[in-house]
Amino acid sequence: QVQLVESGGGSVQAGGSLSLSCAATGNTGSIKCMGWFRQAPGQEREGIGFIYLGSGNSGLTPSVKGRFTISQNNAKNTIYLQMNILNPEDTAMYSCAAVPTSVPCPGISAASYTYWGQGTQVSVST
Numbered sequence: 864q865v866q867l868v869e870s871g872g873g874s875v876q877a878g879g880s881l882s883l884s885c886a887a888t889g890n891t892g893s894i895k896c897m898g899w900f901r902q903a904p905g906q907e908r909e910g911i912g913f914i915y916l917g918s919g920n921s922g923l924t925p926s927v928k929g930r931f932t933i934s935q936n937n938a939k940n941t942i943y944l945q946m947n948i949l950n951p952e953d954t955a956m957y958s959c960a961a962v963p964t965s966v967p968c969p970g971i972s973a974a975s976y977t978y979w980g981q982g983t984q985v986s987v988s989t
Contacts, residue, residue, distance in 0.1 A: 865889045866977045867959050872983030875949055879987070883944040885959030885980060891940045894961040896968035898928075898976060899933060899944045909955075910971025914942055924971055934975035949987045958982040 871883040886895065898913040912923035912933045914989045932945040942959065960976035962969060969975030 865891060865894055865961055865963075866942075867961060867978055867980035869957065869980045869983040870908055872985045874936075874955060874986040874988065875878075877950050877987055877989050879949050880945070880947045881911055881949065881985060882942060883946070883983060883985075884958055885942045885944075887940040887942075887961060893963045894978070895964045896966075897942050897959060897961045898969070898971060898973075899936075899942075899957065899972075900973055901953075901957045903955040906955075908973050910973055911944070911957075913968060913970050915968060916942075922970060946985070951987045951989055953985060954987050956982040957985050 866888045867885055869885050872982045875881055895916050899911040900908050901911055902908040903972055911927055914921040914933045914935055919935055930948045935942045961978040962976055
């Protein structure tokens with residue numbers, strides 16, 4: 864089993880930045896790909912990006928490219944989501960997820976992820 868805990872959410876004004884963290888504990892050697900997702904009230908969950916643990920290869924959905932960055936710290940079993948130039952449309956609950964090594968990395972397809980964190984709220988005001 865793997866447990867994921869997000870942190871770093873909060874409230875920020877438009878144009879500001881936030882950095883989210885997702886720490887994995889438990890059988891971390893069994894996971895190879897992690898993703899970031901968000902869900903605003905009344906909307907479907909949206910995939911933001913993913914990262915291959917180890918290689919660091921990553922991908923981002925077009926709507927956040929140029930503003931968001933995904934990175935990792937393998938020694939800490941942690942991935943990060945650096946969010947810049949935030950706008951009110953970025954307001955959502957942000958969650959991280961992971962898949963075991965036996966599953967191909969699903970990219971930003973939420974349905975295929977096995978492990979999920981509880982989420983951290985990000986609120987952007989005008």
